[in-house]
Amino acid sequence: MQNFNKNIFILLFVFFSLKVSAQNESFSYPVKIPVFLSANFCELRPNHFHGGIDIKTEQRIGVPMYAAMEGFIYRIVVSPGGYGNALYIEHPNGTSTVYAHLDRFRDDIQAYVKEEQYRQKSFAVDLSPNKELFKVAKEELIAFGGNSGSSGGPHLHFEIRDTPTQDALNPLAFFPDIRDNIAPRIYSVSIYPISENGHVNFATFPRKYQAVGKGNNYSLSQAPEVSVLGKIGIAVNANDFYDGSHNPCGIYSAELKVNGNLIFGFTFDRMPFSDTRYMNSHIDYSESVERGSRIHRMWRLPGNQLNIYRQDLTDGIFEVSDGEIKNVELILGDLAGNKSTVRFTLKGSFMDIRRPAIANSRFFPYDEENYIVTPELEFFAPKGAFYDDFYLRYDSLPKSTTTFSAIHKIHNDGTPVHDAVTIRIKTSGLPEQLISKAFIAKISESGNRSYVGGTYRNGWFTSETRSLGSFAVIADTIPPSINPLSIKNNTLTESSRIRFTINDNLSGIQSYEGKINGEWVLFEYDAKYRLLVYHFDSSRLTLGQRQKLELRVKDNAGNTSIYEANFWK
Structure with missing residues (x-):
């Protein structure tokens, strides 16, 4: 009997050893430098769990990135925020991997992306190439690490997903050799x-x-x-x-x-x-x-x-x-x-507790639809908007010199909102000529105003939001600012690129468009730095002549700024 139990133990040990070994062989690391982590799976982030692991790239941009397993690239995303430049690879074992905040893709992928950007006349693209177009082998070069999107410093954001559901899986379960001898x-x-x-x-x-x-x-x-x-x-x-x-x-x-x-x-x-x-x-x-x-x-x-x-x-x-x-x-x-x-x-320990009543409050069950209806505000929260029952407090303040409605204090922003709630606010004293510039804004306790948006109809603005707090209708009549970094007095100060910073202090940047000699050109946008960059492309631009540049930047209230320059290149 003892020999039988011993044999069972040996078989189980071999089985689990082979299982761990198979996991190690399934994926290779996407970098060929020592692997150290700056963030892990399901780390707590604003409004979300972190979907992967962050691998340090020695504080460098341009570290080569490699496919963690054979497969094909099924999605390529370029975005001014979020994941920035990102690649998605599907693998034969039912998983997919994601590589985000990249500086650039390898040359053939980069050329494909650029063609699509010019075809769509958009820096931001979300592409789904044919699975035959970019087949990759395990440890094949695919890109170079960077700091694009909403990244706070050079690193690789790496995910492993279950392909059928696209659920994020804990990558550390596939890389058990990452050194961790420190308890929480x-x-x-x-x-x-x-x-x-x-x-x-x-x-x-x-x-x-x-x-x-x-x-x-x-x-x-x-x-x-x-x-x-x-x-x-x-x-x-x-x-x-x-x-x-x-x-x-x-x-x-x-x-x-x-x-x-x-x-x-x-x-x-x-x-x-x-x-x-x-x-x-x-x-x-x-x-x-x-x-x-x-x-x-x-x-x-x-x-x-x-x-x-x-x-x-x-x-x-x-x-x-x-x-x-x-x-x-x-x-x-x-x-x-x-x-x-x-x-x-x-x-x-007993104590007679009497909690004070909350003034101007009403009971909101989390599993029901909830409403506030007044002559100046309509508020609707669908079932599932909140996580628990609570007493919502509502107050209103008279319109100020900078608002075109009363200021509606809908509870506070310390209560989370899951599914979007709808807010309708009646305007007051809004001139006809400012309707197109007006919107609902959220007003913080310190007085800072942030854009919520909304559509206008019959004296009311309507918008959805996923936060509570103070709201009012305001207007933005000031166009965005455009600050040239590479042009001075119609002369280039940089030889290979043109750079601008753009900013809008109220409603925020909605769109931008750059043209040279009347033709759309690719300005890359890094939202965290408010930075626009155009790299001269001799395959699309005739050089050795004077060039006419026009840059248009529009905010969410429809205000537009135009920058023009003529320079030799």
Whole structure:
């Protein structure tokens, strides 16, 4: 019997060893430099989970990029924001890989893209080449790393997707040899009173406690025991780190135990892109808005549709009665198996809690349609717009000298909105000649105004938005600014390119178009730097003569600026 068990153990060991070996052989790294990560899968980002891993490129632009497996390029995207220059490769094993924030594609791919840009007369393109056009072998050169799109520095954003669903898969499951000997670091634990008569340390709002500890074991600083009552929720602020990198990354898994019983847990193995905005229900959204800190909620809101949670456990909320003791453990892990634990005790302590009523508020059930209708505002939230029931507060202020409507304060921007809500605002004192320049704007507490948009009909503006806050109708009559960087007094100051910065301080840039001698030319746009660049192309432009340049830039309110120059090239 012992020999039988030994043989079974050996077979299982060989099986799993071969499985890991096969995973290692399935994909090669998309770079041929040492691999260090600056971000990992499902790291918490604004309004979404990070869909892949970020591989450092030694702070350099131009590092060669290689296909991680044989396949064919099925999509090529060029965008002034987002992923910037990106390639998508489909592989025979049912997966696809994505390579984003590239500086440029290899020459034949770049030539194909440029032809399409000129054909469409657009810098931004989303192309679907025939699968026979760009077949690639494993480790074949495909592009060069960069900082395009919404990147904050040179790196490769790399994804592995399930081809049929396009769900993002955790790339680290396919690269188990990335060095990670560092357990997650726990910074703080927040404790929330969920029930109406509940409290945390005799307060009706959440309390945050700093985590302290040695090694992988933590406790709450100056709070060995916390007085609470009623239904309780827990949230944790933590990061993970990788060998050779100081960049904070996201955790892979978390578990919540109460009195030794596992009641809640999640892991980040897979993420449908259609679900990624539910990140706002996974975190304490108001904490992220007010303090910029994204913390993992260890309970599930009723409108949260994510599939990352253990289905055989509870929703994570537990109750502490008067005189009751609850020992709580949070266990956070990474994919390499490193774990950290924070332990603390909750003691039930009765206190007569009377929460004050919220003035000018109305109850909004998350699973129903909700409305506000006044003589000057109509607000509609579809079922699924919110993640939980709440009392929405609405106030209005008289129109100011810079608005053409009352200012409508619809709750606050600390409450997340999933599906878009509709806002209709009645105008007041809007001149006929400004209707085409007017729109709904969101007004921050500091007075900053941001473009929401809208269409005008019979004295009302209507628009959709995915945030709450203060809104009013305003007008933008100032055209965008155009600042030449390569032309002075009709003379080129750069020999190989023409550069401009463009900006609009209110409604934002909607479009631009550059022409030389009346013909459309390709100006590349980097939105984060507000930078336009045209590279002289002798195959499309006759050189050795005077050139007439015209650049038109239009904002979202329809204001247009025109820059013209005549220069020798």
